[in-house]
Amino acid sequence: MGKMLAAAATAALLGLTACGSGSLSDGEETAASGAAAEGLTSIEVGVIPIVDVAPIYLGVQEGLFEDEGLDVTLTLAQGGAAIVPAVTSGQMDFGFSNITSMIVGRSKGLPVQMVAPGGSSTGDTDADFASVMTLPDSGIETITDLAGKKVGVNTLNNISDSTISEAVKQAGGDYESIEFVEIPFPELSGQLAAGTVDAVAAVEPFVTIAAADGAVPVFSNYAEPVDDLTVAVYFTSDQYVQENPEIVEKFVRAMNASQEFAEQNPDKVRAVLPTYTSLQPEVIEQLTLPRYATSVNRASVEEVARISQDRGLVEELPNMDQLLPQD
Structure with a gap:
């Protein structure tokens, strides 16, 4: 049974990582709402084929982004290392990454800014993802x-x-x-x-x-040592925030609504996973899902930044006000 599950997961998520190396997957675009409808603003979001991003797929499926006037194309990448440069160069509008990669990137001068939460720890040391x-x-x-x-x-x-x-x-x-x-x-x-x-x-x-x-x-190293850990986020570039503040606000509202919908409908989360992964039903059924919060826990990000500096991942802490979502 274990080997069957492992084979299924390997086929589905060979490049799985929220922060490691990877490239944009050729042809792996999900124009979830089709061609941009009249009156909708088209945006492209880089994501990774993991359970953390199920809410954004659900949000598109349920029309939550269309309600905000957004037509979303979801582009699968094998890792955050491909998404970050695509966003900072303007190839993509938004992307998904874990918070440590964001902290390290900002400390090195990359103009990245968190705008919405992704997956969070359940906080349960015995039942976390x-x-x-x-x-x-x-x-x-x-x-x-x-x-x-x-x-x-x-x-x-x-x-x-x-x-x-x-x-x-x-x-x-x-x-x-x-x-x-x-x-x-x-x-x-x-x-x-x-x-x-x-x-x-x-x-x-x-x-x-x-x-x-x-x-x-x-x-669970996500449930402890950091309380209420925001593990991953959606982000964009400083330039995009400055040039498209209304689009960012719409994306954040739609993303938060999607997170809330996912948190309240775990069965629909499991049901949407086969649409962007090749996970088998027996794997999906047994998964422990992340918590889908509607805000980034600033204290947890600051604590991870402190840990990152203590471990030598960054020499100097980035300006957290510039990195974290704006109120």
């Missing part, structure tokens, strides 16, 4: 047991390794002794089984995959 997984006989039972171990993450120097090391630090463990190993999401379970690493940091559907392969959870 992200989890550090290990094998039952690994000897890893608590957060501090990760000290001195090899931990697989999809991208080094980003949200997974920084939150894990912070959790170990806060628990009183030797966080500096952890060795992080970069492994693509679809390969995490196999590398864990092979003994390449002692634990892996997975997100759905790979939490479900790893569990089916016999792995057990240690803790």
Whole structure:
């Protein structure tokens, strides 16, 4: 069963990452509302084929963007590394990325600005869409047991390794002794089984995959050490905000309505997943969904920024007022 689930997820999400390398997928455009209708403003949004972005697909499907006068084209990319330059260059209008990539990008001078929330942690350490997984006989039972171990993450120097090391630090463990190993999401379970690493940091559907392969959870690095963590966001460029303030306001309203709709209709979230992924029904049924909040938790972003600086991901913190959504 586990191998079947893993194969299905690998085929669907080979390039899954909210922050790693990747390119825009040729032909992978979903003109969800068709050609721009008369009176509607066309926008293009770069997304990644993961459960976090289900609300925007639902929003288009339910007419929430059309209600705001927007005709949305959703363009699938294999990673945030392809979306960020597409947005800052004006090729796309909006994009999706995790918050650590936004913090790092802004600190390096990229003119990116968060405008709306994406997926958030459920806050439940026992039932979150992200989890550090290990094998039952690994000897890893608590957060501090990760000290001195090899931990697989999809991208080094980003949200997974920084939150894990912070959790170990806060628990009183030797966080500096952890060795992080970069492994693509679809390969995490196999590398864990092979003994390449002692634990892996997975997100759905790979939490479900790893569990089916016999792995057990240690803790959710999204549910702790940062309270009420906003994991990912939708963003645009400073120039786009300055030149198109009304369109940004419409996008934010539609996106928040989509997030609320998704949070209230988890069955519809699961139903929309096959429209932009190749996940099989048995995988979709078992997924733990993110929480779809309607606002970015500023305190959580600021805490992740502090952690990023402490871990050396950024030398100086970016101007958070310029990075975070404007009130």
